[in-house]
Amino acid sequence: MKKTLLVAAVALLGFGSVSQADDIQAKYQGTCFACHGTGAAGAPMTGNKSQWASRLELGMDALVASVKNGKGAMPPNGLCNDCTDDQFKSLIEFMVK
Numbered sequence: 001m002k003k004t005l006l007v008a009a010v011a012l013l014g015f016g017s018v019s020q021a022d023d024i025q026a027k028y029q030g031t032c033f034a035c036h037g038t039g040a041a042g043a044p045m046t047g048n049k050s051q052w053a054s055r056l057e058l059g060m061d062a063l064v065a066s067v068k069n070g071k072g073a074m075p076p077n078g079l080c081n082d083c084t085d086d087q088f089k090s091l092i093e094f095m096v097k
Contacts, residue, residue, distance in 0.1 A: 023087075024090045024091060024094055028091055028095070031079040031091075032078060033046075035073070039051075040073075042073070043072075043073070044095070047096075047097065060089055060092065063088075064085055064088045067091075068085075068088070
C-alpha cells in the first residue's frame with residue numbers, strides 16, 4: 001500500500017512539472033515571443049546566450065525588476081500582467097536557454 005502511494009505521488013509530481021513547463025512555454029508564446037523570438041526592438045533573442053550575457057551579469061533580481069518596470073520598448077510586465085515573479089524568472093531562464 002505504501003509503495004503504491006509513493007509511486008502515485010511521484011507520478012503526480014512528474015505531471016505537475018510537465019504542466020508547469022507547458023505553462024511557461026504558453027506564456028512565452030503569448031507574451032514574449034513576438035519580440036524575443038525575432039529580436040524586434042532590440043530584444044535579446046531567445047537562445048542567444050551572447051545577447052543575454054551582459055544582462056545576466058546584472059542578476060536575476062535586476063532582470064525581473066526590468067520586466068516588471070518595463071525597459072526600452074518592453075512595456076511593464078512584458079505583456080504578462082498575470083505573471084508572478086517566479087514566472088518571470090522561469091520565462092527569463094527559458095529564453096536564456
